[in-house]
Amino acid sequence: xxxxxxxxxxxxxxxxxxxxxxxxxxxxxxxxxxxxxxxxxxxxxxxxxxxxxxxxxxxxxxxxxxxxxxxxxxxxxxxxxxxxxxxxxxxxxxxxxxxxxxxxxxxxxxxxxxxxxxxxxxxxxxxxxxxxxxxxxxxxxxxxxxxxxxxxxxxxxxxxxxxxxxxxxxxxxxxxxxxxxxxxxxxxxxxxxxxxxxxxxxxxxxxxxxxxxxxxxxxxxxxxxxxxxxxxxxxxxxxxxxxxxxxxxxxxxxxxxxxxxxxxxxxxxxxxxxxxxxxxxxxxxxxxxxxxxxxxxxxxxxxxxxxxxxxxxxxxxxxxxxxxxxxxxxxxxxxxxxxxxxxxxxxxxxxxxxxxxxxxxxxxxxxxxxxxxxxxxxxxxxxxxxxxxxxxxxxxxxxxxxxxxxxxxxxxxxxxxxxxxxxxxxxxxxxxxxxxxxxxxxxxxxxxxxxxx
Amino acid sequence: xxxxxxxxxxxxxxxxxxxxxxxxxxxxxxxxxxxxxxxxxxxxxxxxxxxxxxxxxxxxxxxxxxxxxxxxxxxxxxxxxxxxxxxxxxxxxxxxxxxxxxxxxxxxxxxxxxxxxxxxxxxxxxxxxxxxxxxxxxxxxxxxxxxxxxxxxxxxxxxxxxxxxxxxxxxxxxxxxxxxxxxxxxxxxxxxxxxxxxxxxxxxxxxxxxxxxxxxxxxxxxxxxxxxxxxxxxxxxxxxxxxxxxxxxxxxxxxxxxxxxxxxxxxxxxxxxxxxxxxxxxxxxxxxxxxxxxxxxxxxxxxxxxxxxxxxxxxxxxxxxxxxxxxxxxxxxxxxxxxxxxxxxxxxxxxxxxxxxxxxxxxxxxxxxxxxxxxxxxxxxxxxxxxxxxxxxxxxxxxxxxxxxxxxxxxxxxxxxxxxxxxxxxxxxxxxxxxxxxxxxxxxxxxxxxxxx
Numbered sequence: 001x002x003x004x005x006x007x008x009x010x011x012x013x014x015x016x017x018x019x020x021x022x023x024x025x026x027x028x029x030x031x032x033x034x035x036x037x038x039x040x041x042x043x044x045x046x047x048x049x050x051x052x053x054x055x056x057x058x059x060x061x062x063x064x065x066x067x068x069x070x071x072x073x074x075x076x077x078x079x080x081x082x083x084x085x086x087x088x089x090x091x092x093x094x095x096x097x098x099x100x101x102x103x104x105x106x107x108x109x110x111x112x113x114x115x116x117x118x119x120x121x122x123x124x125x126x127x128x129x130x131x132x133x134x135x136x137x138x139x140x141x142x143x144x145x146x147x148x149x150x151x152x153x154x155x156x157x158x159x160x161x162x163x164x165x166x167x168x169x170x171x172x173x174x175x176x177x178x179x180x181x182x183x184x185x186x187x188x189x190x191x192x193x194x195x196x197x198x199x200x201x202x203x204x205x206x207x208x209x210x211x212x213x214x215x216x217x218x219x220x221x222x223x224x225x226x227x228x229x230x231x232x233x234x235x236x237x238x239x240x241x242x243x244x245x246x247x248x249x250x251x252x253x254x255x256x257x258x259x260x261x262x263x264x265x266x267x268x269x270x271x272x273x274x275x276x277x278x279x280x281x282x283x284x285x286x287x288x289x290x291x292x293x294x295x296x297x298x299x300x301x302x303x304x305x306x307x308x309x310x311x312x313x314x315x316x317x318x319x320x321x322x323x324x325x326x327x328x329x330x331x332x333x334x335x336x337x338x339x340x341x342x343x344x345x346x347x348x349x350x351x352x353x354x355x356x357x358x359x360x361x362x363x364x365x366x367x368x369x370x371x372x373x374x375x376x377x378x379x380x381x382x383x384x385x386x387x388x389x390x391x392x393x394x395x396x397x398x399x400x401x402x403x404x405x406x407x408x409x410x411x412x413x414x415x416x417x418x419x420x421x422x423x424x425x426x427x428x429x430x431x432x433x434x435x436x437x438x439x440x441x442x443x444x445x446x447x448x449x450x451x452x453x
Numbered sequence: 454x455x456x457x458x459x460x461x462x463x464x465x466x467x468x469x470x471x472x473x474x475x476x477x478x479x480x481x482x483x484x485x486x487x488x489x490x491x492x493x494x495x496x497x498x499x500x501x502x503x504x505x506x507x508x509x510x511x512x513x514x515x516x517x518x519x520x521x522x523x524x525x526x527x528x529x530x531x532x533x534x535x536x537x538x539x540x541x542x543x544x545x546x547x548x549x550x551x552x553x554x555x556x557x558x559x560x561x562x563x564x565x566x567x568x569x570x571x572x573x574x575x576x577x578x579x580x581x582x583x584x585x586x587x588x589x590x591x592x593x594x595x596x597x598x599x600x601x602x603x604x605x606x607x608x609x610x611x612x613x614x615x616x617x618x619x620x621x622x623x624x625x626x627x628x629x630x631x632x633x634x635x636x637x638x639x640x641x642x643x644x645x646x647x648x649x650x651x652x653x654x655x656x657x658x659x660x661x662x663x664x665x666x667x668x669x670x671x672x673x674x675x676x677x678x679x680x681x682x683x684x685x686x687x688x689x690x691x692x693x694x695x696x697x698x699x700x701x702x703x704x705x706x707x708x709x710x711x712x713x714x715x716x717x718x719x720x721x722x723x724x725x726x727x728x729x730x731x732x733x734x735x736x737x738x739x740x741x742x743x744x745x746x747x748x749x750x751x752x753x754x755x756x757x758x759x760x761x762x763x764x765x766x767x768x769x770x771x772x773x774x775x776x777x778x779x780x781x782x783x784x785x786x787x788x789x790x791x792x793x794x795x796x797x798x799x800x801x802x803x804x805x806x807x808x809x810x811x812x813x814x815x816x817x818x819x820x821x822x823x824x825x826x827x828x829x830x831x832x833x834x835x836x837x838x839x840x841x842x843x844x845x846x847x848x849x850x851x852x853x854x855x856x857x858x859x860x861x862x863x864x865x866x867x868x869x870x871x872x873x874x875x876x877x878x879x880x881x882x883x884x885x886x887x888x889x890x891x892x893x894x895x896x897x898x899x900x901x902x903x904x905x906x
Contacts, residue, residue, distance in 0.1 A: 277763070335578040341608050416767075
């Protein structure tokens with residue numbers, strides 16, 4: 001299987017002012033290596049598990065899916081954040097565009113797929129209107145088993161099933177901690193089929209655990225191929241991982257505060273969103289040094305080429321020079337096709353031009369235009385976009401991001417900053433144990449009408 | 454109809470360190486007023502037309518739509534950037550989630566909707582597989598009539614129609630310049646139904662021109678209500694427009710380089726994307742002062758609450774303090790529903806909790822949590838999300854963004870930075886007249902294999 005390609009020509013000092021020199025690259029690779037060693041140590045100790053996910057034995061999962069996947073017209077994934085973004089990226093990349101509007105046979109007799117992430121009533125109510133309980137399988141995903149949005153959406157789905165189906169067990173699969181948490185207890189007490197998320201797998205590193213694999217396998221996605229792609233990075237991608245980590249570290253040090261991901265494929269739109277969680281939540285951290293509070297991290301921005309040439313490129317080229325751009329390029333686009341340009345003579349120049357080739361020319365043109373504007377970029381290239389290369393892309397960034405964090409001694413695996421808002425919300429909901437948070441929230445949230453117009 | 458509410462409590466110096474004081478607000482409002490005056494002058498002179506769009510007489514359009522809209526099972530919008538993002542925002546906000554998977558009757562006997570924006574073969578090929586020529590209406594949108602992605606996608610659609618339909622004129626509507634450009638010539642020469650984009654309407658300000666209105670009306674959207682909402686900002690929203698412009702200007706001066714839009718509704722996901730084009734392309738500009746090149750603009754980031762609490766909030770709270778956040782809140786969520794929380798006792802605390810209320814509590818909790826982390830935010834509130842309030846939101850930002858630009862004397866209506874990549878791509882395509890650009894591109898794009906691994 002093909003290796004992915006990392007091209008950093010347009011980030012190298014030879015080609016761009018302020019670019020990384022060979023000497024700098026060597027220095028930052030040393031730093032990245034330190035991060036990598038720290039990561040390996042955590043993996044050995046068992047506190048970090050993502051690199052071992054490709055070893056996951058998928059037999060049980062595939063057997064289960066074989067028995068059930070063609071029995072349902074709809075699959076509802078109930079999860080948010082790390083429990084939703086991964087499968088959304090897989091669906092977007094691998095299933096055809098407009099999949100849910102296709103007929104059952106055009107879908108290969110596989111279910112449609114819905115992600116109930118947000119507690120937006122219009123979204124979940126629509127999903128429940130479109131689906132029928134008898135014909136639906138829900139996969140409920142929460143590592144802690146406590147996620148309020150997931151519990152709220154699931155509660156609605158549960159009521160919807162309850163009055164309409166004979167055997168709830170045929171309609172619900174749970175993915176949660178193997179041992180603890182309310183969702184684990186619920187699954188065990190009710191004899192529901194469940195799959196584990198081990199404690200060493202954080203939400204944003206979980207796409208290749210049952211979090212992503214369970215819904216994926218029900219959709220006919222070749223999960224083994226995805227895991228093989230991922231594993232190829234562990235076995236054969238270290239040089240690329242360390243080089244890219246070094247380049248990102250270099251530009252972070254140089255004050256590039258925004259990290260743009262720009263795949264030239266609409267199929268990687270959701271991958272870019274997945275990347276934003278991985279990057280933002282892992283690296284946006286504060287720490288204390290010599291009594292001083294220091295913030296770390298840069299802001300990920302997701303774009304899609306060529307669409308964002310018509311939206312963000314103006315800013316990237318002429319706005320502040322605070323960005324480094326990462327392109328993702330597909331050498332070959334599935335179903336590529338050429339056009340005739342014969343509808344009007346002014347467009348004859350398009351005759352014979354393939355869409356995918358145009359997309360790739362536009363990528364190169366944008367790389368060059370950014371270069372002339374002194375905006376550095378790197379490019380990750382895959383042959384074709386399939387389960388294998390998608391697995392490679394997931395794993396590539398799953399290594400790069402913690403390596404960057406660990407190299408500067410921040411913890412890329414926690415997310416202390418998300419707790420406070422959760423607890424205020426619990427307080428407002430009068431949940432037992434959060435009375436203090438309610439008081440605290442109310443003292444902050446004193447509105448002054450003078451500032452409302 | 455209800456006014457929208459602007460709440461800047463959590464950006465006011467009284468409540469947040471580094472916030473805007475009443476004195477600062479007065480100063481920056483003066484600046485914003487200057488921008489507003491400059492804008493009004495351009496409107497009077499006729500070079501800028503968006504404030505007048507609500508006066509557009511929609512009778513012809515509605516009559517046309519009445520005759521044809523139920524005759525098609527599918528509507529394909531062919532357009533990119535400003536010709537796509539607006540209608541996508543409208544569809545996302547107004548049509549139910551999963552609309553394209555609904556039955557014809559559940560859709561009110563209206564067509565499904567597809568946006569052929571990117572030249573991604575997998576996307577357009579899927580669309581053409583799902584639709585049937587006989588039953589499809591294509592709306593081709595390009596102001597210049599030259600947009601290569603639109604011409605390329607349309608060329609494919611044209612071939613697809615050509616062999617299968619009797620009368621092409623029944624299947625194609627063109628939206629382009631009233632007088633010039635190849636798409637105008639094409640429409641005129643072939644007797645195609647067409648609607649104009651006047652020269653005073655830039656792509657990113659065009660959602661309430663025929664660019665957005667033509668596809669919207671075919672989908673049963675109440676375009677008059679949207680225009681009324683928009684007009685209410687012109688007539689009754691100046692105080693809010695100037696205050697928000699002033700607050701954004703203040704934070705730009707204070708070095709907040711990232712402007713986050715965070716609606717708490719999945720229905721405003723695409724609105725946030727529309728906003729990113731408007732903000733980025735209008736304000737990301739360079740200019741020369743005293744011989745020095747100066748860059749202007751900040752980077753827009755789109756998020757959706759509560760989803761991004763599980764993705765970006767960690768970074769926003771603990772990462773660099775380079776952000777100002779704009780929330781959009783819906784007081785009432787359509788189809789709101791409460792849950793029982795009875796599937797397991799640990800979730801009994803959810804009993805009676807409405808999804809929309811939870812979402813709004815989470816918004817408040819996040820506002821408060823950002824405040825404690827010294828991240829300023831403003832909040833725009835609407836009663837409900839419908840055509841009227843969507844029109845308000847569009848127009849609010851259509852005023853704010855150019856006012857900011859004009860107040861500092863940059864041109865918010867051009868996009869010189871997007872030309873170069875286009876021209877390089879034309880060069881690669883051997884288009885006549887771009888031979889120089891080809892040579893220029895090739896001299897830049899000399900790859901060195903040493904930097905490819």
